[in-house]
Amino acid sequence: MSESEGVMAGHEALREESPYGIQHKKLGIWLFILSDAVTFASILFAYGYVRVGSTDWTTPFAFSPTIVNGMVMTFVLLASSVTMLGALEAAKNENPSRCLAWLGVTVLLGTLFAVLHIREWLRMIGEGWRLFQNPVGGPALFGATFFSITGLHLGHVIAGIVAILVVAIKYHRRRTDESHVETVGLYWHFVDVVWMFVFPLVYLMNAK
Amino acid sequence: MGKLFAIVVTVIALVSAGLIAAHVWWPPVDISTIGPRIDRQMDETMAATGFLFLSSQLILGYFAWKFSDNKDGRTIRYFPGGPGPLIGLAIVLVGVEILVLSFVGSKVWAAVYMTPAEPDALHVDVAAEQFAFYFRYAGPDGQFGVVHPERVRDGNGNYFGLDPANDVAARDDTIVGTLTVPVNRPVLLTMHSKDVIHSFYVPELRMQQDIVPGLTMPLHFTATRVGKYEIVCTQLCGLGHYSMRSFLEVLPPNQFDQWLKTQSGD
């Protein structure tokens, strides 16, 4: 076909506009979040299913230390969302050093969350909780659901910490811009949103 | 090419439909009270889909024959009225069919699976395992002995894990390998699986029910014809799935009582 037909000469408006008016990576991360939300939903539904199906479900979590610990973790994770927003704000205002500082705080808070979480796991494992074992005499599925749900979430937190670190380093070297901060931020908030379901459903519903 | 395709499609459609219409291969005679209703549902669905099958395949063949590009300068023609009428036709035709079939069908379904068994039904307890069925009759006391999974010993014939030494109700339970029922009397099966999912299927009863471990699966039917029929397992349960079977023996009432007596006698 001849070059003149249907071929764009200049560079302006080469594309149809995206229906959402956002960058691909932002749309991509939203889609990922959608599908990940479905993944978490199915595993939470599975938990609900086996729980409804068990007559002797145990509710072993004492206010202290478990629920208190959970509240602290919630506090930390929610705070890390706010610091993440701070990083984005700074990035938008073209203030890289502040952005990096906020990202650093976010990573620290995320790590604190993970540490608190792992500490709790270790304590429970010490008490005899296993994927297949319930030391207080209820269904072993308690351990199975607890560790698999919180484990999946913890995995997401750790992946998020790594992702933020990568973005921060690249940002420091001017290889990424605020849009990457925003993208990783969306993921990080999503991890937070999931926790908003995990905490009541897995912790509070199992409080003594 | 178009003509060849048309002929092939027509032949295939006619032969396929013909073999069905001729009932060369067909469900066996039905022997349950619900059977005739299921069969009627089947016939109606067969007629409706048969009509759709033949008409659409023949139309396809006809179009392939008629509208090939034989370079005769004929201009293309568009379907009169555009897509609207066809969409309307599909919605109305299929819609009506769905309404009718699901209305009638759900009643049949409800009669089998959503209605409890008659109170006077003969209660038979079923255990399925890799790869056999066992049937248990309560005996004169009308009570089943309690099952203890840890007592199951297939070698000793204790398929149900009974404890006759301590459990009075278990002493007169009769356990057999063939499901024997009286004709024209409702039967209630409560089915259990010991290991993996099995399924209870008697084509003549037109009934199938998976037996899920951990659940009590009820199924009730009334057999209307004396005879011996096969019970087969239809849920993949391991290497012996194909050989997992038993028999359903439908006896006249007096013979059935006789049989039950001799069974519990020894």
Next chain:
Amino acid sequence: MAATQPRNALGMKSYLAIWVGLLCIVGIEVFLTYRHLSSDRLLLFLLIFAFIEAGIAVMFFMHLKYERPSLFWSLIPALLFVLFMMDHFWPDALRLEHLRVVHW
């Protein structure tokens, strides 16, 4: 640049306020947990609060409110639809209660 389009999104002050609000909701959740409600009602309340929290976080922290509505309408109904369909699991889960083999 369009990437950071939601310029009109809230500032840090509001984020802090929302954060405090979210923590309050968590506080209410914990409070309710120890009010000895029946577990069905507790579940109901916790779910309602969790959805409120998540909604706030998604709308404000994740800026969904400041994107074009098309994004909201593409993502949220899809998710809710899937969640709604998964509720078809319950009739079977509940059935376990009376079909379960106790001592058969």
Next chain:
Amino acid sequence: MNSSAQAVVRHHAPPQGFIRKYVFSVDHKVIGKQYYGLALLAVFIGMVLSWLMRIHLGWAAAHIPLLEKLSPTGAPGNVMTPEYYLSLMTMHATIMVFFVLTTAPFAGFGNYLLPIQVGAEDMAFPRINMMSFWVTFVAFAVLILSFFVGDGPALAGWTSYAPLSSVGAVAGPGQGTGQTLWALSIAIFCVGQLLGSLNFITTTLDLRTKGMSLARMPLSTWAWFVTSVIGLLAFAVLLPACVLLVLDRVAGTSFFNPAGLVVNDQVLPHAGGSPLLWQHLFWFFGHPEVYIAILPGFGIISTILPVFARKRILGYRAVIGCMVSIGFLSYMVWGHHMFVSGMNPFSALLFSVPTLIITIPATIVVLLWLGTLYGAKLRFSTPALFCIGFISVFITGGLSGFFLAQPSLDTYLHATYFVVAHFHFVMAVAAMFGIFAGTYFWFPKMFGRMMNETLGKWHFCLTFVGVYAIFMPMHYLGLAGNVRRYAAFTDNYLIPLIPVHRFITIAALFTGAAQLLFLYNLIWSRFRGPRATDNPWEATTLEWATTSPPPFDNFGGRHLIVYHGPEEYGVESAAGDYVMQTSPEKAAAG
């Protein structure tokens, strides 16, 4: 300026070196071919497995040469054991459903063509695209590995119902390592497809060239788009399900194992789980999956049919509407696989109604295809034949869905060969015909050479008659109550049906042999076929507006503008009777 536009005006240079170019390539065209190649490899493995199965079903005592070499325990003395039959069946289905029908029409053709059809240089996330293929490849390798583990591949069927699949090796042969590898493989596969779906959606929405509005996208693009939305949500459910299954198997949890299981007089240490939970999770994915398999076929047929009918498709918007509603409804019907599974009987009615309703959009599409044929000037090239064949077999397969969708008939037909006939017609045949049509149609674009028409026509005729001969009699078997997944037929009422099975076996071997014709044609044409012009079929979509095969960035640095929908056939124009999407020429009203 719009930033999403800016992001694509990066002129990435063609990669250098064999590895970057052909192995770990980020070029969507290479990835598409890789997927296609994987599917081709998989389909022939799957087909050989089906031959072995068929031979065993016809002649259970048959000696199958060399089988003992493949599995000394599965086929001692070259005679297949029942458990090995089931393993082969499981592998046959898993390979076919996951690694052929998801990879070829969706990931394969989709990757190759979707960016070109919307006028993009590449996918939105080329690296993620590359990962998606290699993850899928690993999944395939893991699955194939299970042929070589001690107790053989999994035998629990492609549905892997718990507890058979979840209690571990105590459940019998094949339920050890093989089943674990199966679950792992599928979990990995899900990740790959999730990455792919994400990419497809973003590409379709964000990378359309100027003028390519949503309402001007070819129907194949629409189909891949709808399919990827389905995939994004469906694979997200199978993934955790498989992870839980793996946990049950290796970590001693009991999500799917209830209390009181007794195997060999031993009570297993499980409690609390539910086998039905697995079925729900599996079919929540499983039913959308079957539409993931067929919708690309819908799209391919709807795109190709007008090219050979030389007229626009009847009801372009209606076809889109139907595909979207099928996608939507596909999430509401999964319970129809579980009518007799012990599910709440009330739910059965609840699932039956949407299942019946889903036949309405399917019927509309079929009628629109028929309406498109009406008054056409059909050119019977091979792709056209496969399109028409597709319509025929899809009708046949879809109509048996009508029976199965009614719980009251499913109590009789469930788990019989009627179901086997149903799904082979819709997916083993209809979806395959979609792949065949696509292959014959796009081969010139992908490889720059035409395929041989004579061989293609022979291939069509033999396959068309062959598949009817294989799968039509399965309906009769099902009506007679022939149970599926049986390694041999020893029940009294099944013995008279064995001759039918023998007929099917012969037909299957014959049809399979006809596929070698296709393979030969593919290889021969790849190297010896006549050179293809840029637009050999006189089609209108964008892939035909570039060279065959397209250059690295698809359009050689040009940025196309689109002026029309893809349906300008049967019009008076400079080119003859069609107007390319890139041609500013006004199409005469049609």
